[in-house]
Amino acid sequence: MITFSKQQLKIPKLQRPVYLVTAGQSKFDRAFPDKRTEELCIDSFTMAAQLLEISPAELKTYIHSCYYGHFADHFGDQLLGESVIHDRLGLDPLGNIGVKTGGATGGSTIWEGMKAVASGYSDCVLVMGWERMDEVPTDEGNFLISCAADKDWESPLGHIYTGYYAVMAQRYWQIFGKSEDSFRRTLAEISVKHHGYARFNPYAQAPMDITVDDVLNSPVVAYPLRALDCCLMSVGAACTILCDEDTAVKLTKNSKNKPLRLWTSAGTHTLRPADRMDMDIPLLPNETADQYKDLGERFPGGDRYPGFTGFLAARVAAHYAYGMAGITDPTEDLDVVELHDAFTISDVQTYEDIGIRPYGEGRTYVESGDCYHTNPNTGQPGKLPSNISGGLIGCMHSVGATGIMQTFEIASHIWNRWEEFHGDENIWNKFNRQKPKDWTNLQVVGAKRGMAISHAGVGSHVTSTILMDPDHLINKDA
Amino acid sequence: MSMFGQVFVKNNQYKLKGDFHHMTPNMPIRNADDEWKLLGVTNPRAMTYMHSYGGEAVFFESLSQGKLMASRCDNSDCNITGTIYMPFRIHCPDCLAKNSVFDLTDIAKKSATIHTFMECQRSGAFNLLDKPIKFINIEFDGVATILMSYLVVGTPKFGMKVVPIFKTTGPTYTILDLAWVEEGTKEEQLPEGFSF
Known part of the structure; x- marks a missing residue:
């Protein structure tokens, strides 16, 4: 049985508050034959400056150090790509560093930037991420992604990452979903929701007006996962600017952006799910040990934790982040979330890992309608809307940028600027995309607090980034 | 005539025999929708890694x-x-x-x-x-x-x-x-x- 010491589980304490003041992103797509990566990065940086009503050159004068998330050097065939982007942004000789934690790279890059500001090393930092996944054919892309599994023990088995998730999906479906068709349809509903929300996002790569049956009839990739259960392979960039309080006030004086308090935490678990040994479920503030005593009776086979059905890394990241920000119940305390829906099954697993629902009951977050912008059962606002951007299934998974895109989305709701960023005809026209006639404003009304979960591999790294309107903190001393 | 790359270790050094990479020329990528203007280039590469267990x-x-x-x-x-x-x-x-x-x-x-x-x-x-x-x-x-x-x-x-x-x-x-x-x-x- 694996146990953890008190010191290991201690809640991190930042030495000073950290604020997010702006963010930006490029268009996301499967390929950009006409653009270099630096052009996409400059697009995102320029947008971040525009939101502050200042020029890119002026914004650069505030930046003291830079944190770049780019996961897969082998996709772009360029080592030290961070140095290329840093130069093209004209930010030499400032210090910069590259961050790589698989699918969690974007979140981990924010984590690094936060620590630089919180420690006092820098008053203002650039956090930027990107990925270039269009320089090889798709099957070679799948091979390159599979290199994120263990090269001796896992990757040779098909060189297909979806397969490594599908064994989890199978286990979860049979144990917690009780092999019910209704559970499989709930998974499909997640894809319908995320492709549907992507229709209202001009940056999104895969807008689709589809049905549950379309998902269930899409080609099998690795049973039970089908093509429409899977995230996208994308190209694009995103960035954000983090700073201390004084700099935040200066940078936002002419902007509609309000500085937002930010906390980011991280957790990890073994690269190979094979190595995950049995342990007691670490509890979040809204859980008790008693509620899991009969888990194995209610769901035979479900009492091995984390096994192939839970992500310890996500649970640990949530433990730290909730402690830092004062969250005791994510569903009550948060207004909007962006989760790492690499696959429909991992979306459900994450609901449980981060305490939106207890273990075994993740499906009810979808079936209750709580995860929707507008609850389809009641017509009222969803209790805790998730992945309004379209997520990784509908919007993008440009790996190094993903966690930053999610954070930008959360900020846009808290700033009450979601409609402006997603509904502007000029953006749709610039991206040569057709704004749907039934375009709908998905602003989460009154959003003051949100969270983005960034997740790598089969749960090897997970970060949790919490944003709050500073006038609506839960814990004023946080 | 080429042969697959082979490796053995002698005196704790890798000893190599055969072909470890294959040369293929770069080819232009052109835009069929815009007068076949140049957009990029292919970078072919086949390599053999030597991996220790x-x-x-x-x-x-x-x-x-x-x-x-x-x-x-x-x-x-x-x-x-x-x-x-x-x-x-x-x-x-x-x-x-x-x-x-x-x-x-x-x-x-x-x-x-x-x-x-x-x-x-x-x-x-x-x-x-x-x-x-x-x-x-x-x-x-x-x-x-x-x-x-x-x-x-x-x-x-x-x-x-x-x-x-x-x-x-x-x-x-x-x-x-x-x-x-x-x-x-x-x-x-x-x-x-x-x-x-």
Whole structure:
């Protein structure tokens, strides 16, 4: 049985508050034959400056150090790509560093930037991420992604990452979903929701007006996962600017952006799910040990934790982040979330890992309608809307940028600027995309607090980034 | 005439023979929608890596000899002494002492059961397995971890008893030399090169 010491589980304490003041992103797509990566990065940086009503050159004068998330050097065939982007942004000789934690790279890059500001090393930092996944054919892309599994023990088995998730999906479906068709349809509903929300996002790569049956009839990739259960392979960039309080006030004086308090935490678990040994479920503030005593009776086979059905890394990241920000119940305390829906099954697993629902009951977050912008059962606002951007299934998974895109989305709701960023005809026209006639404003009304979960591999790294309107903190001393 | 790159080690140095990379010319990428203007260039590359198994080499060598080797922490001062690992771990993740090598073949033949599974219809480039690939994750009596591998005879289901088979003829010296079949499978049903 694996146990953890008190010191290991201690809640991190930042030495000073950290604020997010702006963010930006490029268009996301499967390929950009006409653009270099630096052009996409400059697009995102320029947008971040525009939101502050200042020029890119002026914004650069505030930046003291830079944190770049780019996961897969082998996709772009360029080592030290961070140095290329840093130069093209004209930010030499400032210090910069590259961050790589698989699918969690974007979140981990924010984590690094936060620590630089919180420690006092820098008053203002650039956090930027990107990925270039269009320089090889798709099957070679799948091979390159599979290199994120263990090269001796896992990757040779098909060189297909979806397969490594599908064994989890199978286990979860049979144990917690009780092999019910209704559970499989709930998974499909997640894809319908995320492709549907992507229709209202001009940056999104895969807008689709589809049905549950379309998902269930899409080609099998690795049973039970089908093509429409899977995230996208994308190209694009995103960035954000983090700073201390004084700099935040200066940078936002002419902007509609309000500085937002930010906390980011991280957790990890073994690269190979094979190595995950049995342990007691670490509890979040809204859980008790008693509620899991009969888990194995209610769901035979479900009492091995984390096994192939839970992500310890996500649970640990949530433990730290909730402690830092004062969250005791994510569903009550948060207004909007962006989760790492690499696959429909991992979306459900994450609901449980981060305490939106207890273990075994993740499906009810979808079936209750709580995860929707507008609850389809009641017509009222969803209790805790998730992945309004379209997520990784509908919007993008440009790996190094993903966690930053999610954070930008959360900020846009808290700033009450979601409609402006997603509904502007000029953006749709610039991206040569057709704004749907039934375009709908998905602003989460009154959003003051949100969270983005960034997740790598089969749960090897997970970060949790919490944003709050500073006038609506839960814990004023946080 | 070219030959595949081959490597051996002498005096702790890699000795190379044959072709390790193949030269292919760059080709222009042009825009058919805009007067065939230049957009980019292909960068072809085929390389051969030389990868050390280090302390896991005994595991991969043993597969070709029909044996499944696990490892075990025997450090009496360790919090989790006696824990058996499959996948093989060179060092104990708790105390970091070097693990003992432990022959799991008989235990695997008697106790291996499927923890979870899936059938994969697609693969990435360079896949060597026939599709669909039946991935299985296997539990063993007394082992703390759950091995990922593939089933070549039988239809997988939870709790199904399986037995290991080994590519003892023409081994690849990779994890693909280990596969599994449903308990009760006959020798003549095994794929070419495999034996119990």
